[in-house]
Amino acid sequence: MKQLNIGNTNWQTSAVALGIMRMEALSTEDAVKALETSVDSGINYIDSADIYGMGHSEEVFGKALKESSISRDKLYIQSKGGIIVDPNRSHGSFVFGKRYDFSKQHLIDTVDGILKRMQVDYLDSFLLHRPDPLMEPEEVAEAFDELQASGKVRHFGVSNFNPQQFMLVQEAVDQRLLINQLQFSIMHTGMIDFGMHTNMQDARSVNHDGGLLEFSRRYGVTVQTWSPFQYGMFAGTFINNDKFPELNKKLQELADKYGVSKNGIATAWILRHPANMQVVIGTMNPEHIADSAKGADVKLTKQEWYDVYFAAGNDLP
Template sequence: MKRIKMGCTTLSIPAMALGIMRMNQKSVLEAQVAIQAAYDAGINFIDSADIYGGGKSEEIFGQAFSQMQIKREEMFIQSKTGIVPGKRYDFSKEHILHSVDEILERMQLDYLDSLVLHRPDALMDPEEVAEAFDQLQAAGKVRFFGVSNFDTAQFKLLQSCLSQRLMFNQLQFSLKHTGMIDFGMHMNMVDKPSVDRDSQFLDYARLHKVTVQAWSPFQYGMFEGTFIDNDGFPKLNQELQKLADKYEVGKNAIAAAWILRHPANIQMLVGSMNPQHIRDSAKGAKIRLTRQEWYDLYLAAGNYLP
């Protein structure tokens, strides 16, 4: 498995992480098979969130992982907090501290390697978040911190009050969600792709050594479905198959290789619980697409160049 530097540190993490959003749909044994498949492929990074399956995903993970032979220190385990389902976003100190305690209990852990704030809270008080982070770190409950779906200004605002460096920002990025790179190639134009919806965060991340974690790497829309083997995207799947045949892998691996080819050292979150899909996706970390192959996929996905 390809390894990348984590944020501004010298620590290395795998270029892929296993997202356990759908683990609530699996038995403990099935969860163990998925975790083991990822681990065997070099993916020793777990990404979770307190809202996944209403907390059940973390419960299943905790039960499964506690019975496995993998040592805790061999895994990097991350969870997210800040969403109160159907009600609000909540970055209050009280909510953050309480959520972490519940996460640790569900996952049967003594500490998290990383805590990520899930979606921007309009009522965020950066100084209050800083107090929560300091308390969690001092108590040994969380080692590192990050955010998810933050724009550049939001990221800078929070960072300005923290004693810790933010390591991550989780952002949607895939062959069918390319906004972060579209606007740069359509600079000084008035067409739709020229609109910067992400405040140039990818460039900011490269300048300030922040690890971007790409979520929904095989999805189109927002959880509308996968574009892999989807009849609605014939040209893209034809190009994926062509390269899959060349590199002797599956389409998932090629779609993953496309993300990892970007020089920003992006970490991709694999959300599948299917061991075969996990193994095939992991193969993408070993493939370095040529520039032409990367652009051929970009164009096959429905994008165009000015």
């Protein structure tokens, strides 16, 4: 599988990562199958969050890793924290927060909980999950220092942060923030739309995120793309969805050309962008995991990339 360097470091990993949000619904046996299929497909990066399945996803992962043929040191394991769960609104894979909390003690306790549930001694990376407007960067810095000094976390990053929020943390911590995990897919292209519609008055000209993609490229930050096959906010997948006939026709055409699935082409479309992105797939279906992973080795032409963009309902000004 195609490899990439995280954050312009020498930390080299697979271009596709496995997100385990939905692992809470699996038996240990099925979770083992998902993990082993991922590794057999070239995926060596695992993404989690302490709130996934209200912690149960990490528990299932920990048991599955122990029962699998996979050695811990062959994986890059990442988790996220900073969201306090609202149990009254949360169910299964859909977990909602009642507040965000980046206090020093909460971040340290969060990592301890993650390590216990996943049955590992350290995380390769830990991300601040969603920006807390009440965060005190000095407390984040103290937490990061303690977590790194104790050997519990090797690298750090953020998720869903705009450039100013990113820099507010970066200027306070000694560690380099290597990652920003953001929603991006063929059907969620705001990060690139506005750049092509500069100084225009249509909906796509609106800069919703402060130039995140350009910022990430300039500062060598790896964008990890979540929901790569989804449209809306967990509204569903666009793959084989009758709502998107033109897009699926184009995806199938390219899938036939390159000998992969539509999921593989959707993966290849993201990876064709020169921004050093990593695709985080969330499926637990072994067949879909393998199909999606194959897309990492497909390099679309520039015209094919644009053709998929057009098939999704976009245009050029």
